Amino acid sequence: xxxxxxxxxxxxxxxxxxxxxxxxxxxxxxxxxxxxxxxxxxxxxxxxxxxxxxxxxxxxxxxxxxxxxxxxxxxxxxxxxxxxxxxxxxxxxxxxxxxxxxxxxxxxxxxxxxxxxxxxxxxxxxxxxxxxxxxxxxxxxxxxxxxxxxxxxxxxxxxxxxxxxxxxxxxxxxxxxxxxxxxxxxxxxxxxxxxxxxxxxxxxxxxxxxxxxxxxxxxxxxxxxxxxxxxxxxxxxxxxxxxxxxxxxxxxxxxxxxxxxxxxxxxxxxxxxxxxxxxxxxxxxxxxxxxxxxxxxxxxxxxxxxxxxxxxxxxxxxxxxxxxxxxxxxxxxxxxxxxxxxxxxxxxxxxxxxxxxxxxxxxxxxxxxxxxxxxxxxxxxxxxxxxxxxxxxxxxxxxxxxxxxxxxxxxxxxxxxxxxxxxxxxxxxxxxxxxxxxxxxxxxxxxxxxxxxxxxxxxxxxxxxxxxxxxxxxxxxxxxxxxxxxxxxxxxxxxxxxxxxxxxxxxxxxxxxxxxxxxxxxxxxxxxxxxxxxxxx
Amino acid sequence: xxxxxxxxxxxxxxxxxxxxxxxxxxxxxxxxxxxxxxxxxxxxxxxxxxxxxxxxxxxxxxxxxxxxxxxxxxxxxxxxxxxxxxxxxxxxxxxxxxx
Amino acid sequence: xxxxxxxxxxxxxxxxxxxxxxxxxxxxxxxxxxxxxxxxxxxxxxxxxxxxxxxxxxxxxxxxxxxxxxxxxxxxxxxxxxxxxxxxxxxxxxxxxxxxxxxxxxxxxxxxxxxxxxxxxxxxxxxxxxxxxxxxxxxxxxxxxxxxxxxxxxxxxxxxxxxxxxxxxxxxxxxxxxxxxxxxxxxxxxxxxxxxxxxxxxxxxxxxxxxxxxxxxxxxxxxxxxxxxxxxxxxxxxxx
Numbered sequence: 001x002x003x004x005x006x007x008x009x010x011x012x013x014x015x016x017x018x019x020x021x022x023x024x025x026x027x028x029x030x031x032x033x034x035x036x037x038x039x040x041x042x043x044x045x046x047x048x049x050x051x052x053x054x055x056x057x058x059x060x061x062x063x064x065x066x067x068x069x070x071x072x073x074x075x076x077x078x079x080x081x082x083x084x085x086x087x088x089x090x091x092x093x094x095x096x097x098x099x100x101x102x103x104x105x106x107x108x109x110x111x112x113x114x115x116x117x118x119x120x121x122x123x124x125x126x127x128x129x130x131x132x133x134x135x136x137x138x139x140x141x142x143x144x145x146x147x148x149x150x151x152x153x154x155x156x157x158x159x160x161x162x163x164x165x166x167x168x169x170x171x172x173x174x175x176x177x178x179x180x181x182x183x184x185x186x187x188x189x190x191x192x193x194x195x196x197x198x199x200x201x202x203x204x205x206x207x208x209x210x211x212x213x214x215x216x217x218x219x220x221x222x223x224x225x226x227x228x229x230x231x232x233x234x235x236x237x238x239x240x241x242x243x244x245x246x247x248x249x250x251x252x253x254x255x256x257x258x259x260x261x262x263x264x265x266x267x268x269x270x271x272x273x274x275x276x277x278x279x280x281x282x283x284x285x286x287x288x289x290x291x292x293x294x295x296x297x298x299x300x301x302x303x304x305x306x307x308x309x310x311x312x313x314x315x316x317x318x319x320x321x322x323x324x325x326x327x328x329x330x331x332x333x334x335x336x337x338x339x340x341x342x343x344x345x346x347x348x349x350x351x352x353x354x355x356x357x358x359x360x361x362x363x364x365x366x367x368x369x370x371x372x373x374x375x376x377x378x379x380x381x382x383x384x385x386x387x388x389x390x391x392x393x394x395x396x397x398x399x400x401x402x403x404x405x406x407x408x409x410x411x412x413x414x415x416x417x418x419x420x421x422x423x424x425x426x427x428x429x430x431x432x433x434x435x436x437x438x439x440x441x442x443x444x445x446x447x448x449x450x451x452x453x454x455x456x457x458x459x460x461x462x463x464x465x466x467x468x469x470x471x472x473x474x475x476x477x478x479x480x481x482x483x484x485x486x487x488x489x490x491x492x493x494x495x496x497x498x499x500x501x502x503x504x505x506x507x508x509x510x511x512x513x514x515x516x517x518x519x520x521x522x523x524x525x526x527x528x529x530x531x532x533x534x535x536x537x
Numbered sequence: 538x539x540x541x542x543x544x545x546x547x548x549x550x551x552x553x554x555x556x557x558x559x560x561x562x563x564x565x566x567x568x569x570x571x572x573x574x575x576x577x578x579x580x581x582x583x584x585x586x587x588x589x590x591x592x593x594x595x596x597x598x599x600x601x602x603x604x605x606x607x608x609x610x611x612x613x614x615x616x617x618x619x620x621x622x623x624x625x626x627x628x629x630x631x632x633x634x635x636x
Numbered sequence: 637x638x639x640x641x642x643x644x645x646x647x648x649x650x651x652x653x654x655x656x657x658x659x660x661x662x663x664x665x666x667x668x669x670x671x672x673x674x675x676x677x678x679x680x681x682x683x684x685x686x687x688x689x690x691x692x693x694x695x696x697x698x699x700x701x702x703x704x705x706x707x708x709x710x711x712x713x714x715x716x717x718x719x720x721x722x723x724x725x726x727x728x729x730x731x732x733x734x735x736x737x738x739x740x741x742x743x744x745x746x747x748x749x750x751x752x753x754x755x756x757x758x759x760x761x762x763x764x765x766x767x768x769x770x771x772x773x774x775x776x777x778x779x780x781x782x783x784x785x786x787x788x789x790x791x792x793x794x795x796x797x798x799x800x801x802x803x804x805x806x807x808x809x810x811x812x813x814x815x816x817x818x819x820x821x822x823x824x825x826x827x828x829x830x831x832x833x834x835x836x837x838x839x840x841x842x843x844x845x846x847x848x849x850x851x852x853x854x855x856x857x858x859x860x861x862x863x864x865x866x867x868x869x870x871x872x873x874x875x876x
Binding site: 103104105109169173176180181182208209211214216227228229236237238244 | 667668670674677678681682685686688689690691692693694695696697699700703704707786787788798799801802805806809
């Protein structure tokens, strides 16, 4: 069912560079972010490609070991700070949150635009660091290597991370105030879509955690510039203090990366099972629980650092607790799909993929939370496999699923479903082939961050690189058909999925002010009739 | 658009309390009270901060949401301090190691 | 005494060009908000959330202070004695006065006092802020003269030189970050002062003054903790 696009929508309401670069419309800002985030994704992906090519052989024969150090550092810095952390909130969150709560825009539209410019500025610093020689400290910038011994562009890259942190803080601030103060009449907290709950919880983490890494990275830069001894033990400093301060943010940061994806998955399983979420209240509160408990576990990154055994014990048990709300979500999503009227459209493929892969990633996290096991597994490929399962199998699958689901709303066009299914399959197969062997080779003892490895590990690395190639192709295909769809795909209409929610009740693409008049909400917006009520077996 | 309007006398009273608190904390610093020095110093500082927050920043008459936001900020600071110090304070508790 | 003084005039009304907007409204109401009330609530909540980020930002430095003072309590004590307690106490008093004048400036706008009253209180706040910065400048200059700026030129003549350098690293980091926030605060206040002079604020719209005030009070609170932690460590005790 295709209807003509509205004559005036947010895309054609004003032409020219100035109308985009000085926009206050949250939807246009979301697209600005989409462009920059896609750029950084492929930049980070390029570094990954170089890593995997080097690791085809045990010797450091493609690049020098020093160069290899820079490759994995830049891969991490770009992917974590410039892709994963902003991706879903800045693109999908920005676009959808005002619409989902019945508002005309976020609470602070100019701050929203400023957050994009700040992001780009931070990104420029990082690109300059990359071009002028790169950073080789690892994305974790551990002292004293980062403060004293490294010869690379730590200050430039550090400043890039510092600046981009403010983009994250401002986004979180905007979301929190928006959800508290801009909901339409009748839109109570417990009628909110779970996507909004997830982003609210994410925003709490952004606000409470990001400032700590900001001051930490600033101290590293200052120490490096003025030869102070804050973290360098040779000058009287404490390197473990750096790790405490760094991970106080960087552990909750991983929940910044995964919570929005979980919000997406909650929407997808409802829409494509045509069923209300099982246990709405539990899923809503589990987002808050993950955000809060996530702040209490950072010491599990310091088990072998010299941290006291008793602190390790406390952090270990708390790390077990943080798994519980995530498990609640997995159970509830599964229960939602059970006896639903399931359609296997491409967004749903990503959602199902998320549930399986995130579960594997999460369970392996429990291995790592176990003090004794972590002694053996720390700094091996097991860790790398663990976090890629949750970051890629989790967060990226959520991002791709959400991008596909809401693409028709954002652009008014429906992408080709056949190609989308093919790409999803590519991504799934490629991903597992890349990272499952890494669990094995890590357990067998291959350390991370080394350009060379023992010859008996080669077969796993070859499998991994083969998988990475397939994965890369899987990422490129949507680029092609998304771009193609803008001009050549059929018009999508207001609600191509037959889904429920305020965003599906307005035209695709939406008008600039979202709603002709402020909606009055009388019930939860994502209500699906249970399947037996409509006679579906 | 309204907010609570407090009488000028309230502001002057809080100001006087803050100045007294400052004088007190300086005076006490010169007296040896052992561990109580730190306790008193922090106690006075926290009282002064509370006065500024409640009265100058109007939190006394603000919504519960504002209260929660302010409290969360300080509570999160406490999380950072206590869990990190739990490491430093328990170093050397395992026999024969530095850990 | 909150009754409107005789010089209070209701705010002008925004007239929209034809086809632009539905109803006339206060000229300072932004269009994505439904009412001045909502705009004010959103703005103050936004500033409070921002202040929470500032608590955590300074908090990282306070954490470092905690760790290093725990590691060398006597060293920190010795280092602290070199700070001038009179400048420190004077600065504390100055900031408290500036908080008073700031709170009275907000009250003046809130009760539709004439612009010259608002400008007086805002100007006083700026004045005391500049006094604070001036004294900080004097203190920093003294540190340079005495060679106790951390780095290659650090020379400590007393006991415990390494903890002393740690202490002064933290001293400069914490008071430096605080001073930077003061400078920004003075800048913000200047803008607010100009707006007040232009008769923008009254009981129907004083949010920018209130929000700027929140920021200013926060910077004061940071100093309330910095002063005893840096200047008043064990002043009753003097080692050799």
